[in-house]
Amino acid sequence: MRLAVAYDGTGFAGWARQPRLRTVQGCLEAALRAVVRVPGLVVTCAGRTDAGVHARGQVVHADIPRPMLAAIRGRSAQDWTAVLTRRLNGVLDDDVRIGSCVRAPAGFDARFAALWRRYAYRVCDEAANADPLLRRHVYLRPTPLDLAAMNTAAVALHGEHDFAAFCRARDGATTVRSLQRLTWERDADGLAVLHVQADAFCHHMVRGLAGALMSVGRGRQPVSWPAELLTARARQSTVVVAPAHGLTLEEVGYPPDEELAARVERTRAHRAPASQR
Amino acid sequence: MRLAVAYDGTGFAGWARQPRLRTVQGCLEAALRAVVRVPGLVVTCAGRTDAGVHARGQVVHADIPRPMLAAIRGRSAQDWTAVLTRRLNGVLDDDVRIGSCVRAPAGFDARFAALWRRYAYRVCDEAANADPLLRRHVYLRPTPLDLAAMNTAAVALHGEHDFAAFCRARDGATTVRSLQRLTWERDADGLAVLHVQADAFCHHMVRGLAGALMSVGRGRQPVSWPAELLTARARQSTVVVAPAHGLTLEEVGYPPDEELAARVERTRAHRAPASQR
Numbered sequence: 237m238r239l240a241v242a243y244d245g246t247g248f249a250g251w252a253r254q255p256r257l258r259t260v261q262g263c264l265e266a267a268l269r270a271v272v273r274v275p276g277l278v279v280t281c282a283g284r285t286d287a288g289v290h291a292r293g294q295v296v297h298a299d300i301p302r303p304m305l306a307a308i309r310g311r312s313a314q315d316w317t318a319v320l321t322r323r324l325n326g327v328l329d330d331d332v333r334i335g336s337c338v339r340a341p342a343g344f345d346a347r348f349a350a351l352w353r354r355y356a357y358r359v360c361d362e363a364a365n366a367d368p369l370l371r372r373h374v375y376l377r378p379t380p381l382d383l384a385a386m387n388t389a390a391v392a393l394h395g396e397h398d399f400a401a402f403c404r405a406r407d408g409a410t411t412v413r414s415l416q417r418l419t420w421e422r423d424a425d426g427l428a429v430l431h432v433q434a435d436a437f438c439h440h441m442v443r444g445l446a447g448a449l450m451s452v453g454r455g456r457q458p459v460s461w462p463a464e465l466l467t468a469r470a471r472q473s474t475v476v477v478a479p480a481h482g483l484t485l486e487e488v489g490y491p492p493d494e495e496l497a498a499r500v501e502r503t504r505a506h507r508a509p510a511s512q513r
Numbered sequence: 514m515r516l517a518v519a520y521d522g523t524g525f526a527g528w529a530r531q532p533r534l535r536t537v538q539g540c541l542e543a544a545l546r547a548v549v550r551v552p553g554l555v556v557t558c559a560g561r562t563d564a565g566v567h568a569r570g571q572v573v574h575a576d577i578p579r580p581m582l583a584a585i586r587g588r589s590a591q592d593w594t595a596v597l598t599r600r601l602n603g604v605l606d607d608d609v610r611i612g613s614c615v616r617a618p619a620g621f622d623a624r625f626a627a628l629w630r631r632y633a634y635r636v637c638d639e640a641a642n643a644d645p646l647l648r649r650h651v652y653l654r655p656t657p658l659d660l661a662a663m664n665t666a667a668v669a670l671h672g673e674h675d676f677a678a679f680c681r682a683r684d685g686a687t688t689v690r691s692l693q694r695l696t697w698e699r700d701a702d703g704l705a706v707l708h709v710q711a712d713a714f715c716h717h718m719v720r721g722l723a724g725a726l727m728s729v730g731r732g733r734q735p736v737s738w739p740a741e742l743l744t745a746r747a748r749q750s751t752v753v754v755a756p757a758h759g760l761t762l763e764e765v766g767y768p769p770d771e772e773l774a775a776r777v778e779r780t781r782a783h784r785a786p787a788s789q790r
Binding site (some may be wrong): 240243244253279290321325330331332333334335336363364365366367368369371372373376426484 | 517519520521567569597598601606607609610611612613640641642643644645646648649650653761
């Protein structure tokens with residue numbers, strides 16, 4: 237089964253289940269157990285977001301035996317997907333919503349089948365544009381950002397590189413990633429938005445990239461600096477990790493159904509699992 | 514002095530100061546007293562929002578003696594407007610922000626000089642579009658709304674009418690208002706948004722209009738029904754007032770500076786003050 241999930245990360249200690257902490261995974265698993273009585277049910281997501289990070293386009297899968305899914309429908313005229321979506325939303329708190337749940341194609345794995353993840357990092361860099369209604373997912377820091385300078389700096393980071401300088405390292409995991417998009421845009425509300433897309437991200441990588449580029453945008457570092465960091469191959473203390481609440485997982489891309497199994501194979505072979513975000 | 518103010522209404526018992534309750538007016542007056550030491554300072558706004566109603570474009574004025582404004586600057590290289598904006602934002606909680614503060618033109622009155630107020634009422638009418646990041650200012654009710662039917666019904670309400678059927682009455686106050694805009698649109702996120710503009714609004718009027726039109730949009734009432742309510746000239750219990758949190762005061766319009774004094778005169782003469790929202 238495949239779920240589309242959105243959440244406000246403010247009230248969660250991140251995605252991953254932890255004892256005695258409220259996490260997205262923990263809440264989803266509890267909701268699924270309440271609605272579909274599968275013992276030991278586990279959910280897997282495409283992007284394991286940190287504490288305070290939000291998601292609009294999180295993708296999740298769970299293995300639920302077919303007869304149990306069929307039984308959800310009961311005497312309803314709707315199919316089980318609509319009934320399950322409504323029941324899960326009825327059980328969940330309103331800071332996490334299920335957009336849809338559908339039968340997953342054979343070989344589907346939310347994490348290993350994903351081709352790419354796209355995140356947005358939102359900054360309000362002018363006090364006059366501060367919108368209290370958006371404060372939970374927009375980083376407010378009223379120092380003007382030079383978007384042109386940040387975009388020039390970003391170009392050198394496109395493509396496949398070792399992003400160790402921007403990440404929190406994990407033993408034995410590669411920090412080589414393929415960056416497909418890294419561009420700042422001014423949105424209709426005057427916010428500066430970093431759009432980032434890659435095959436996958438290492439721990440803290442998006443916030444490290446956002447932080448480094450913002451140092452350029454505020455004139456603290458030269459335009460050439462982010463590219464120079466690539467040669468370091470290890471975490472750099474000069475890279476300030478941007479605050480979690482500005483970051484939102486927007487979308488995850490998958491190959492066509494018939495290529496899912498091959499993609500899962502290839503991803504597992506290429507990357508140590510713990511580094512996949 | 515004229516202030517541009519935005520707030521998330523969730524944590525406020527409305528605009529108007531009340532003993533022992535957290536209100537926008539109370540917080541603004543306390544912040545101004547902390548920064549500019551004017552005894553008995555009072556602020557006046559363009560649209561006195563109810564508990565739970567938000568504002569992006571609230572306009573506020575306060576009378577502060579010129580020497581006090583000049584003194585705010587101190588030894589700063591900036592002018593007093595920038596210094597005061599920064600200091601007020603430093604004192605205020607992050608659910609209310611000052612966008613700007615400027616010297617008000619002669620005769621300016623945030624309430625009586627306003628030509629029009631524009632509000633937006635936001636509804637998510639499809640579960641798949643529910644965005645937890647917007648849940649504080651979007652009313653989530655996953656029953657599809659027929660925008661075409663609501664817009665047809667709205668046309669008959671345009672112009673000057675007695676909107677008593679949609680309002681909570683106040684003794685002696687007229688409920689005749691001039692509705693300049695009342696249109697539903699689908700926004701980029703798939704939300705249904707009611708844009709409403711009038712010279713001024715009576716108590717609960719926008720939420721009454723939104724509620725009545727949503728009854729049409731869900732097929733519970735015929736398209737002709739809202740126009741028929743206009744003839745009632747008194748509050749109708751069939752009009753369900755839409756929840757406060759979907760409503761945001763977006764913008765307030767004023768005449769050119771040289772026409773401000775005349776506008777204040779005319780407004781005071783036309784309407785009993787207590788009905789002005």
